[in-house]
Amino acid sequence: MSLVNNISTDLLGVIVGLILTLCIFSYIFGDNVLFRLGINIFIGVTAGYIAVVIWHSVILPQLIGPISTWDGSITNFVKLIIPLILSILLLLKIFPRLSSFGSPVMAFIVGAGAATIVGGAVVGTFLPQITASINLFDPQIQNSSSELIWLLIIESSFILIATLSTLIYFHFSARPNSRGSPKRAALIETIAGIGRFFIAVTFGALFAGVLLASISAFVERWDFIISVFLSIFHL
Amino acid sequence: MVNLSAKQILLISITAVTGIVILSGYFIDDPVLINLRAIILQWTIILAAVALLVGVINLISVHFSKVITRKRSSIYSLVILVSFFITLIVGALYGPTNHLSLWIFNYVQLPIETSLLGITAVILILAAIRMLNRRPNTLSIIFLFVAVIIMVGTVSIPWLEPSLLAEARDWILRIPVTGGARGIIIGIALGTIATGLRVLMGADRPYEN
Numbered sequence: 001m002s003l004v005n006n007i008s009t010d011l012l013g014v015i016v017g018l019i020l021t022l023c024i025f026s027y028i029f030g031d032n033v034l035f036r037l038g039i040n041i042f043i044g045v046t047a048g049y050i051a052v053v054i055w056h057s058v059i060l061p062q063l064i065g066p067i068s069t070w071d072g073s074i075t076n077f078v079k080l081i082i083p084l085i086l087s088i089l090l091l092l093k094i095f096p097r098l099s100s101f102g103s104p105v106m107a108f109i110v111g112a113g114a115a116t117i118v119g120g121a122v123v124g125t126f127l128p129q130i131t132a133s134i135n136l137f138d139p140q141i142q143n144s145s146s147e148l149i150w151l152l153i154i155e156s157s158f159i160l161i162a163t164l165s166t167l168i169y170f171h172f173s174a175r176p177n178s179r180g181s182p183k184r185a186a187l188i189e190t191i192a193g194i195g196r197f198f199i200a201v202t203f204g205a206l207f208a209g210v211l212l213a214s215i216s217a218f219v220e221r222w223d224f225i226i227s228v229f230l231s232i233f234h235l
Numbered sequence: 236m237v238n239l240s241a242k243q244i245l246l247i248s249i250t251a252v253t254g255i256v257i258l259s260g261y262f263i264d265d266p267v268l269i270n271l272r273a274i275i276l277q278w279t280i281i282l283a284a285v286a287l288l289v290g291v292i293n294l295i296s297v298h299f300s301k302v303i304t305r306k307r308s309s310i311y312s313l314v315i316l317v318s319f320f321i322t323l324i325v326g327a328l329y330g331p332t333n334h335l336s337l338w339i340f341n342y343v344q345l346p347i348e349t350s351l352l353g354i355t356a357v358i359l360i361l362a363a364i365r366m367l368n369r370r371p372n373t374l375s376i377i378f379l380f381v382a383v384i385i386m387v388g389t390v391s392i393p394w395l396e397p398s399l400l401a402e403a404r405d406w407i408l409r410i411p412v413t414g415g416a417r418g419i420i421i422g423i424a425l426g427t428i429a430t431g432l433r434v435l436m437g438a439d440r441p442y443e444n
């Protein structure tokens with residue numbers, strides 16, 4: 001009986017998946033009712049799934065669970081009661097008249113988030129990228145490579161020029177020219193032109209990566225559609 | 236001189252103190268500070284989850300009011316509400332890893348996500364053709380030329396010399412793309428640091444809205 005149930009739920013799932021895939025693919029012919037239905041189902045399901053995951057993975061194990069199994073320690077009580085009070089204040093954001101009570105909590109989240117992001121950007125992105133740029137000219141690393149030294153130096157210089165010119169492209173400080181309209185200095189403008197070339201190359205490579213990934217998904221979906229139709233008509 | 240109300244000063248102080256404690260934990264090796272930072276981060280995780288829940292409740296209340304007032308295209312809002320409550324009830328009763336929740340994930344969410352990624356291919360190809368049509372300049376041609384080299388170098392085409400294209404692709408990715416991407420990443424990091432510091436100093440106050 002359970003085998004029959006499993007087969008029927010799987011079959012139902014395949015049919016639902018097929019219908020939803022066709023709904024989304026109908027966008028190829030322009031925006032339409034089927035596509036909007038598919039998208040709105042997706043929004044609803046995703047919102048529901050997010051709510052369930054938040055409840056089961058964060059709020060229940062980290063807030064409600066420890067409070068219900070409190071060991072009597074005052075320190076632990078303080079550690080638990082503060083996020084509980086702050087959570088209640090944050091929930092008041094739902095009601096427009098009481099939403100200002102949630103602003104201090106939002107300030108706390110924004111402060112913690114901004115500091116984490118700044119710290120992460122410095123330690124996790126900025127310093128490693130600068131170190132990688134410096135290491136390009138490290139004689140020890142160059143000696144350990146099997147490539148010719150002079151070729152490595154040319155390639156490293158090329159990478160450094162690409163990095164610097166790309167960064168300089170985003171330097172938007174300008175002074176008014178004789179006509180009063182803002183203009184960058186001639187040297188900056190020239191280097192920015194080189195930077196624009198490297199940005200076009202980089203975005204071209206990124207575009208190719210995204211396109212290849214989406215083509216793989218497109219092929220996989222068509223494979224699914226064709227295999228379902230073949231199995232329905234026993235071909 | 237900017238005039239700030241008492242409430243604004245309080246909010247800026249909360250942001251600044253929280254931020255300074257967390258940032259200090261990155262650079263000062265003090266056990267008390269590291270412990271305090273860990274507690275604040277623990278609270279932030281809980282509060283961020285509650286904030287996400289507030290966002291979901293807000294989304295549902297907006298669509299609920301659309302359905303009640305029978306605004307134009309409220310049928311789509313009804314679809315959102317029905318699919319939301321089915322997922323929520325199944326997840327609340329059986330948990331997110333139960334086979335019923337996974338059925339919804341595998342047969343509703345996954346096909347839609349994959350199909351959306353799939354039609355991105357069509358949209359990207361159309362956008363590339365449109366760009367070449369409207370802006371046929373040197374940079375557009377370089378952009379598309381590199382994209383074609385990378386794609387053709389990645390897949391194997393029988394009538395083309397594979398090693399030459401693969402070598403061209405590898406060189407592009409290793410030299411100009413590494414340099415360009417590094418410049419963009421450092422630029423993003425600098426922008427992130429500047430924006431984060433503006434928020435911590437109270438120049439930008441996104442929590443006021």
